[in-house]
Amino acid sequence: MSDPSPSLHLRQRLRRGRDRLATALITAGGIGVVAALLAIGVFLVVEVLPLFWPAPADTGADVSWQALWLPQSYEGYDAPQHRWQPTVTSAEERPQYGMTPLVWGTLKAAAWALVIAVPLALGAAIHSALFMSRRLRSRIKPTLELMEALPGVVIGFIAGLVLAPWVERHLAGALAMVVLLPPGVLIAGWGWTRLPAPLRRGLPLGWAGLWLIPWLLVLVTAALALAPWLEAGWFGGDLRGWLETRLGLEYASRNAVIVGLAMGFAVMPSIYALAEDALSGVPASLAEGAQALGATRWQTLWQVMLPAASPGVFSAVMIGAGRAVGETMIVLMASGNAALMTLSPFDGMRSMAASIAIELPEAALGGTHYRLLLLAALALFVFTFLVNTLAEVVRVRLRRRYRRLGGAP
Incomplete structure (x- = not known):
């Protein structure tokens, strides 16, 4: 053997x-x-x-920290201006290298994206982690996470060529939807609590993500139907003209709101996935103990679950902010790419990432314009690195908190 x-x-x-x-x-x-x-x-x-360095690469280009970030005096303007105009059409003109409009456009686009994405993503994460039925959650969560794989260029294409013209044509309808949808959802929740017990059992809270869809469609239809009367009664039949004459707001077809909607749609899946994992990882014993002591679901959510998951939720928001700041194609295709510094949500903007994508191929290698675009890239690189580092530190803190509580992250 x-x-x-x-x-x-x-x-x-x-x-x-x-x-x-x-x-x-x-x-x-x-x-x-x-x-x-x-x-x-x-x-x-x-x-x-x-x-x-004392001798810049381009002759006649005065580059200093003051020129980059502080308003400068330009011919034809009474007051100092922030201007980004790196290319000139004649020898008499000077390039204008103020980078503040690019930083402003980057932060403005990211802010509007987070304003739209964070409430929706956190609301969806809270519902799916704490209230949604397991059967529905097993189908909804992977679907929402797969949305993160959508290319930014596709979202930007739809936003710039479909969404922006539609909103411009139906401005009053879009405003009516913004006004009607939030209170309509609250009315639906209040009405559900007033239903008889047999009907509430037929419409369980865990399946609200499905039975609310018909109600949302009714609200959208009602908003679009009421829009002409709303525009005629409150805005003299011309909402766009009313904004310009009464509030001094000019409406550009591709503006910060369009960018916020498109970029918020792109950022929302990542925020949702991380926040949902953080909320799902909170030990169930905490919620059970709070409810055993007499706390309602709302009190348990705000005073127990969210504080316990707050590091993970904060990490999710920070990572979403990092992606919003570095997004290129959506801002490039849906913002109008005008280097403006205004607070108006209806004006366009120009972000650092979009400027790099547009101008770097035409910038002279080693020139001032080329190096300024790389300065913008360095700023984006540092910001993204710091945001991801902070998110990781917070995530480690979350794991330690779960370990102390005796749960699994």
Whole structure:
């Protein structure tokens, strides 16, 4: 009878060899990612530094921190202005390198995206994690998470060529939907609490994501039907003209609201997925203990569940903000790309990422314009790095909190 020990020993050696190879590949991949990040940062810093040397790359270009971030005096303007106009059409004109409008446009687009995405994403995360039935949650959650894979260029295309013209044609209808939908949903929730017990059992709270859809369609239809009377009665039959004459707000077809809707749609899945995981990971014993002590569902949510999951929710919002700031194609296709500094939600803007995508191919290699675009890239790189680092630190804090509470993250 043959001794099986040599073949067993060989299989063990092969297994250990495969484990070591896998470990080496994973380690090399991690080191490669860190090295790539460091290389990108070093490259950007090296390319940007010559901007502030005594002899700039472009002749006649005065680049300083004051010129980049403070308003400057330009011919034809009474007051100092923030202006970004790096290309000129004649030798008499000077390039205008104020980067403040680009930073403003970036933050304005991200702010509107978060204003739209955060309430919807957190509301969906709270409902699916705490109230939705398991059967419906197992189908809804993967669907919402798959939305994150939608390319930004597709969302930007739809926003710029479909959504923006529709809102411009039906401005009063869009306003009516904004006015009617939030109170309509609250009325639906109040009406559900007033239903008889048999009807409430037929419309369980865990399936509200489905039985609310017909009601939302009714609200949208009512808003569009009432829009002409609303516009005629309150705005003299011309809402766009009323905004311009009464409030001094000019309506651009591609504006901050359109960008916010499109970018909010793109950012919402990532915020939802992370916030939902954080809420689902809170130990169920906390909610059960609160309800056993007499707390309502609302009190349990606000005073127990959300505080316990707050680090994860904060991390989700921060990661969403990082993506919103770095988004390129949606802002490029839906914002109008006008370097304006206004608070109006109906004006366009120009973000740093969009400027890099548009202007970098035409910028002279090594010139002032080229290096300023890389300065914008460096600012985006640093912001994204800091946001992701902060989100990771908060996530680690969340895991420690769960461990102390005796639950699983």
